[in-house]
Amino acid sequence: MTLIKSISGIRGTIGGAVSHNLTPIDAVTFAAAYGTWIKEQRNKENYRVVVGRDARISGEMIQGLVMHTLVGMGIHVIDLGLSTTPTVEIAVPMEHADGGIIITASHNPKQWNALKLLNAKGEFLNAAEGQYILEVAESNKMNFAEVDHLGKITVNDAYMDLHIDAVLKLDLVNVEAIKNAKFKVVFDGVNSTGGIIIPLLLDRLGVHTVKLFCEPNGEFPHNPEPLKEHLTDLSRAVVDHRAHLGIVVDPDVDRLAFMDEKGDMFGEEYTLVACADYVLSKTSGNTVSNLSSTRALKDVTEKHKGSYQASAVGEVNVVELMKQTNAVIGGEGNGGIIYPELHYGRDALVGIALFLSLLAEKNLSVSALKKTYPQYFMSKNKIELTEGLDVDGILKAMAEKYQNEEVLTIDGVKINFENSWVHLRKSNTEPIIRIYTEAPSQTQADSLAIQIIDTIKTIANI
Structure with a gap:
């Protein structure tokens, strides 16, 4: 405990x-x-x-x-x-x-x-x-x-309704196009408050919603982090109901992930990439995400002639850099969308509204939309911390070991290789070291993660 x-x-x-x-x-x-x-x-x-x-x-x-x-x-x-x-x-x-x-x-x-x-x-x-x-x-x-x-x-x-009102009033939320698309969606509310507010939003957007785990009783039916391995019920339901997509949020509704029509993950990291692509296509400007987020956002931002910058992990750090750079959209690769036109906070509702606007205007399936973006693959791992483990010493030793690569130390240690990267940092919310890697293929990302974990264990003698 x-x-x-x-x-x-x-x-x-x-x-x-x-x-x-x-x-x-x-x-x-x-x-x-x-x-x-x-x-x-x-x-x-x-x-x-x-x-x-x-x-x-x-x-x-x-x-x-x-x-x-x-x-x-x-x-x-x-x-x-x-x-x-x-x-x-x-x-x-x-x-x-x-x-x-x-x-x-x-x-x-x-x-x-x-x-x-x-x-x-x-x-x-x-x-x-x-x-x-x-x-x-x-x-x-x-x-x-x-x-x-x-x-x-x-x-x-009254504030759930007021929140929805504020989202639907945004200039870039194309309510008419979404209604005309006649989307069918399976939504997983993980038996928390997303099960109340998201179906209300989707109903006002004219979306036919199949509700999964939308009873707000706190009895989470699966691990509440919206990752692929936790969402087998959603995947099955999307296929069974022949839905256009699946949507899942975390218990407090600031993280958002999508599933395509085949029941495959759109990619938690690509939630922000797609929403940013839509916003940047309508509004010139810059973007921000954190050091642990995919480089696909940088690629998409530069495609739209904007500038991308990375902050330390943590919503407050992302928001601070967004304000400094006048970013038109930003967030975190864990599915957190921050759209300043609404407010400076991660918000699954605005993410859903922007994503469905993009999907309706492009008239593409979710799987086809994914193929339009640069393809990177991430591996997200962690090491449980034990008492007496010198985390700062481990991170310093890793920075020294890879000193011939591009190393950033504003938040833990990020090592940029030619075609891949690894980010090591102590979590603020759990007793773990997070180990994120990204590469052009899942095999490469997984292999890099294994290599880094083995090196850490050798350094820490664990």
């Missing part, structure tokens, strides 16, 4: 010992530290924070603890109840709130939960802000309100 405290927030497994797992005491402490930070941003009479959760079994408990902690600090809470990460992000500025908290562990299994923290723009906190909240939590120096100054909780269940 695990508790991970980082500048990205607090994430852990439910139950167990305080400070070793995500217990009620840890949730209250961290929420109070966040509330302290909120009140230090501006001196005012009324503070407001938006709170929503995915459908995890522990979500209602953790949300209740978080909300009532904020109330105890004199902060008013807008309770969205069952929601999505991008919906909460959109709600914060709409409510003129001071911040937001999403109760979700994203793609982690059901025993995990977490607090994702937002600023007044509905964007994730930067490293300095996250570090400050960690320090406040460690110091335990939080002040609570007296009885006449307690906050209040207001329930607002």
Whole structure:
């Protein structure tokens, strides 16, 4: 069982010992530290924070603890109840709130939960802000309100509809073309809040939807990370129903993957590539993704005469570089689409709307669309961390071993070879080292990954 405290927030497994797992005491402490930070941003009479959760079994408990902690600090809470990460992000500025908290562990299994923290723009906190909240939590120096100054909780269940409205109003979302295409889609909602909001979106786009695992009960029917090996039911259903495509999201609906009409993955990395291709065909500009994302985005961006740049892994890093470069679209290769015309956050809804607009306008099958893009293949692996393992030392040794190649160290170690690359980094959300490789064929990507893993094990003596 695990508790991970980082500048990205607090994430852990439910139950167990305080400070070793995500217990009620840890949730209250961290929420109070966040509330302290909120009140230090501006001196005012009324503070407001938006709170929503995915459908995890522990979500209602953790949300209740978080909300009532904020109330105890004199902060008013807008309770969205069952929601999505991008919906909460959109709600914060709409409510003129001071911040937001999403109760979700994203793609982690059901025993995990977490607090994702937002600023007044509905964007994730930067490293300095996250570090400050960690320090406040460690110091335990939080002040609570007296009885006449307690906050209040207001329930607002309108924001899923408002989120959909905002997506459909975007200039590049071609609602008419999508409706005329008469798409049939199989959608896997992994029994979380995507099972509520995505069918509503698809219905308003005139898409016939076959729903799979759309009961928001938190009982994930498969590993909730939207990867090929977890989606055999979706693959079978797409073929059985003769659907045009399959769609799957993660539990908090900020990651998105597609499946073609044959039941094969379109490629999680290519979600962003396709959406960027569509946006760049309509809007001149630049793109950003992180160091672990496919180089196909760079190829597509340059085809449209734009400039591509890579950031450190993490949504806040991608967003920062997007703002610096005036990127018209960006995101992460894990299926996270960030479209600034809507908001600066990964959003599966806008990704679906842009992808279906592209598909309808091109009048291609999903498999035919995939063939129009540069073909790269990735291998995503990990090494579980054990106590006492010197991760920084391992990464430094790997950089030194491959010093004759192009090596980047802004986030872990990325080694660029002539026709391939490997990116090694310690995860912010799990006790693992992530090992991503990309090459012109799956065999080459897998072989490179095996070579790198063997080298790490030799260096670490494991």
